[in-house]
Amino acid sequence: MSDTEEFAQTLLEWFDRSGRHDLPWQQNKTPYRVWVSEIMLQQTQVQTVIPYYERFMEAFPTVEALAQADQEEVLSHWSGLGYYARGRNLLKTAQIVVNDFQGHFPQDLEGMMALPGIGRSTAGAVLSIASQQRHPILDGNVKRVLCRYNAVESWSGEKKTEAMLWKRADELTPEQRFDDYTQAIMDLGATLCTRSKPKCDACPVQKNCQAWQLNRVADFPYAKPKKAKPTREKAMTILLNENRQVFLQQRPQKGIWGGLWSLPEMSLDQHETHIKSKVETRCDKGLNLIEWPLFKHTFTHYHLIIHPFFLDEVSSIKLEGEWFTVSEALSKGLPAPIRKLIKQLESSND
DNA sequence: AAACCGGGGGG
């Protein structure tokens, strides 16, 4: 027996012995029932899906029943599962299947993948489980299993790694009992070969697992590379009038710091000309614009480098906003870095 | 707080 045959055989023996065989979608395995389960399971664990699946099947027992529903009704049964685009795709696909295919799902991979919300892995799973066609699958569970079993030294999101994993998934899929195998390898990933603390002691394929042999199980699968956060730079201008009041603007409701009061923000290259056109001071020798030390702030998705500029003795201004005493300003809802800047104003009070 | 997840859609 070859290594690949041994993998499938060992997995199937484990599945017969220890796998789950009584899940709702494992009874009466029609393409419709399997498809609904696969879509729900894409985003949610088995235990959560079970009650949703049962209510959904009661409400929409057939693809015809689903196709006739309106979107609101479908989404009400989806409510709590998240990713509502997938609930909408579910309805779209049901309508296509009923209107274009007389209620029968396409029985080939291409046709299945053309339906909204169905990609290669979901198409493979439905055709394998409901239509007894041999197709590999590669969902998150399977990727994790294969990355460990083969000690894959790269992240599965890389195109070439993913292509290799599909090839490996295909090689390991047996010629017989591929429907059970599809279930089995997903079960293995979900119950034993878990993301953290995998239960290697109970694993049926431990002996040939490369990660196990290397004693490097925790190294796989490789994590997605953290994308470097982009850096953006903005000028923020601290404007003071003769009464030592500071000028604040309320930010637009949408976007960063939505609705909060903040300093006037301008792009770096335009801000000086912009200020000159909008602001006048008592000083007649031009604007005495002073740049303060750079100020850094990190958001979830980017770094912001603030170039603070300071301008005193402002006599008139043509910008939307209001003047506040420093203590008034500090009592407002300010973004944390802006608060720190304005606090410097308070302490440098002379 | 951050990683994760299948497929869709935009740049």
Added chain:
DNA sequence: CCCCCAGGTTT
């Protein structure tokens, strides 16, 4: 093609 996203769960 590559990047980003949704939105709830897990760590």
